[in-house]
Amino acid sequence: MKEKLLKSFQGFASFSEQEASLIISKTKLRNFRKKENLLKIGETCSAFYFILKGAIRQYRTTEDLDEITLNLYLENNWVLEHQSFTSQKPSTTTIQAFEDCTVYELDIHAIHELIGRSPSFFQLGKILEQPLLGIELYQNLPTPEQKYRAILTHNPQLIQKFPLKHIASYLKITPETLSRVRNKLSKSS
Amino acid sequence: MKEKLLKSFQGFASFSEQEASLIISKTKLRNFRKKENLLKIGETCSAFYFILKGAIRQYRTTEDLDEITLNLYLENNWVLEHQSFTSQKPSTTTIQAFEDCTVYELDIHAIHELIGRSPSFFQLGKILEQPLLGIELYQNLPTPEQKYRAILTHNPQLIQKFPLKHIASYLKITPETLSRVRNKLSKSS
DNA sequence: AGGAGCACTTGATCCAAATCAAGAAATTAA
DNA sequence: TTAATTTCTTGATTTGGATCAAGTGCTCCT
Numbered sequence: 001m002k003e004k005l006l007k008s009f010q011g012f013a014s015f016s017e018q019e020a021s022l023i024i025s026k027t028k029l030r031n032f033r034k035k036e037n038l039l040k041i042g043e044t045c046s047a048f049y050f051i052l053k054g055a056i057r058q059y060r061t062t063e064d065l066d067e068i069t070l071n072l073y074l075e076n077n078w079v080l081e082h083q084s085f086t087s088q089k090p091s092t093t094t095i096q097a098f099e100d101c102t103v104y105e106l107d108i109h110a111i112h113e114l115i116g117r118s119p120s121f122f123q124l125g126k127i128l129e130q131p132l133l134g135i136e137l138y139q140n141l142p143t144p145e146q147k148y149r150a151i152l153t154h155n156p157q158l159i160q161k162f163p164l165k166h167i168a169s170y171l172k173i174t175p176e177t178l179s180r181v182r183n184k185l186s187k188s189s
Numbered sequence: 190m191k192e193k194l195l196k197s198f199q200g201f202a203s204f205s206e207q208e209a210s211l212i213i214s215k216t217k218l219r220n221f222r223k224k225e226n227l228l229k230i231g232e233t234c235s236a237f238y239f240i241l242k243g244a245i246r247q248y249r250t251t252e253d254l255d256e257i258t259l260n261l262y263l264e265n266n267w268v269l270e271h272q273s274f275t276s277q278k279p280s281t282t283t284i285q286a287f288e289d290c291t292v293y294e295l296d297i298h299a300i301h302e303l304i305g306r307s308p309s310f311f312q313l314g315k316i317l318e319q320p321l322l323g324i325e326l327y328q329n330l331p332t333p334e335q336k337y338r339a340i341l342t343h344n345p346q347l348i349q350k351f352p353l354k355h356i357a358s359y360l361k362i363t364p365e366t367l368s369r370v371r372n373k374l375s376k377s378s
Numbered sequence: 379a380g381g382a383g384c385a386c387t388t389g390a391t392c393c394a395a396a397t398c399a400a401g402a403a404a405t406t407a408a
Numbered sequence: 409t410t411a412a413t414t415t416c417t418t419g420a421t422t423t424g425g426a427t428c429a430a431g432t433g434c435t436c437c438t
Contacts, residue, residue, distance in 0.1 A: 086318075119308060129275075144425075163385065177425055179387055333395075353416065366395055368417055 004076055005050055005104055012130070013123040023121070026110035032097040038079065039095040045084035047107040048127050051075050054101030055161050058131075059169075060093045069169035071131055072098075072158050078130040079103070086128065098162065139172055147171040148181045193265055194239055194293055201319070202312040212310070215299035221286040227268065228284040234273035236296040237316050240264050243290025244350050247320075248358075249282045258358035260320055261287075261347050267319040268292070275317065287351065328361055336360045337370045 002024050009015055015023065027050075032038060038056065039045050049056075056079050058071040070093055073079050084091035085108075106124075114121040137154060141147045151158060151171065159167060168178040191213050198204055204212070216239075221227060227245065228234050238245075245268050247260040259282055262268050273280035274297075295313075303310040326343055330336045340347060340360070348356060357367040 115308070119304070119311075122308075122311060125314070165385070174426060175386075176388085176427085180425095183387080352414090354414095363396060364416075365397085365418085369395095372417080 002104075004052060008050060008076060008078070012126045015120065015123065019118070019120060022117075023106070023114060023124070024104075026114065027104040027106050030103055030105050032101045032103065034097055034099050036097045037094055038097065038103075039081055039084075039091055039093075041092060041094055042090045043084075044088055044090055045081040045095075046088075047080070047105045048085075048111075048124075049079040050104040050106070051077050051079060052102045052104060054103070055098040056095060056101060057098045057162070057166060058093055058095045067169070069166045071135065072162055072166065072170055073131070074155075074157055074161060078127045080128070080131060082128055082131060138170070144171070144173045144177050144181050145185070147173065148178065148185065152185075191293075193241060197239060197265060197267070201315045204309065204312065208307070208309060211306075212295070212303060212313070215303065216293040216295050219292055219294050221290045221292065223286055223288050225286045226283055227286065227292075228270055228273075228280055228282075230281060230283055231279045232273075233277055233279055234270040234284075235277075236269070236294045237274075237300075237313075238268040239293040239295070240266050240268060241291045241293060243292070244287040245284060245290060246287045246351070246355060247282055247284045256358070258355045260324065261351055261355065261359055262320070263344075263346055263350060267316045269317070269320060271317055271320060327359070333360070333362045333366050333370050334374070336362065337367065337374065341374075 005024060005027070006020055009020055009023070029052075030049075032054070038049060041061070051073055053075060055075075056073040057069060058073070058079070058081070059067045059069045061067055071079075079095060081091045081093055081095060083089075084093075088108075111121070111124055114124065134155065138147050138150050141150055148171070151167070164178055164182075165175045168175040171178065194213060194216070195209055198209055198212070218241075219238075221243070227238060230250070240262055242264060244264075245262040246258060247262070247268070247270070248256045248258045250256055260268075268284060270280045270282055270284060272278075273282075277297075300310070300313055303313065323344065327336050327339050330339055337360070340356070353367055353371075354364045357364040360367065
């Protein structure tokens with residue numbers, strides 16, 4: 001049941017078996033229904049979530065009620081609002097279940113408690129970086145085609161799971177442009 | 190002599206006087222000549238630098254030998270290559286003195302030693318975030334005018350110190366566009 | 379099953395910024 | 409101080425992606 005979580009830790013940290021099972025004992029299993037919010041605007045992010053099953057979208061709402069997709073998450077990924085968590089101030093973004101989800105929750109009290117026991121748990125801080133990785137990878141590329149190619153290379157499941165409009169927003173291009181890029185690439189291959 | 194460094198710590202951390210002076214005792218004062226590199230491509234970033242005097246530019250070189258300016262730093266700022274430092278792998282960017290510089294260097298061994306003495310030195314980790322702040326602030330804005338206004342508001346000294354082409358590259362626009370934006374704004378004010 | 383909204387595609391038009399180009403001004407080097 | 413180089417400005421042209429618009433096909437209701 002918890003081997004996916006263990007595997008994730010092994011990917012970015014070096015915990016002993018005891019340490020890992022101590023962390024895991026602090027996690028709570030939670031379920032969210034499609035469209036249910038893990039974090040609402042104005043709430044302070046007080047936990048890390050690890051997606052066991054499901055998919056999650058994080059977005060910001062503009063004055064004219066458009067939603068800008070900030071991040072898309074699939075299974076075996078860590079989810080949190082970096083800004084809100086590190087500052088412990090209210091979030092300006094929403095984290096929402098895109099489909100029914102099962103997640104592990106590791107809350108800030110548990111984290112502090114662990115760090116109190118042993119400094120090696122400071123490695124948990126690396127989880128903070130996880131959600132930022134994709135953004136770096138895709139959004140800063142100069143052309144829509146490069147962005148789409150990058151996401152195809154590094155995270156093709158994203159494209160299968162989420163509708164084009166969310167992918168487009170995440171890549172900071174319009175759905176029309178993404179549609180054309182995708183069309184062009186499928187022909188040239 | 191070291192009160193600038195003290196002031197910087199007070200800005201983002203809460204160290205006791207003893208702790209602060211312990212950190213400071215671990216720093217080395219170093220000088221770099223104009224165009225001298227603090228970090229070269231391929232080297233691993235193994236220290237934080239605090240600029241006492243001077244200005245520093247960080248850039249990446251593309252295949253066709255263009256330099257893309259990634260960050261610009263003035264006095265009283267922390268400089269490092271985040272990616273290389275946190276992963277302890279070779280940097281793909283260059284950090285170079287834009288003019289003669291005097292800096293404090295706090296190397297990774299000193300940092301580890303401090304953290305070994307007291308967990309409160311984990312607050313030093315916040316230095317890692319410092320260089321990323323400006324990038325968030327300017328580069329993600331949608332129009333050249335907004336980028337230029339933002340930099341005018343938050344860091345006008347940058348514009349005075351660095352030539353237009355470096356500012357333009359940092360903002361990811363062309364020098365021509367920046368010249369026109371600046372010209373337009375100076376007329377409308 | 380039928381209908382109301384979504385999701386996606388495709389085409390036409392527009393526009394902001396990039397590119398290309400050339401000259402003026404400032405800085406650096408000899 | 410002059411020559412050489414770099415920096416900056418200004419104009420003309422091009423272009424990639426946004427926007428506008430219309431039509432088709434899904435999906436999810438009840």
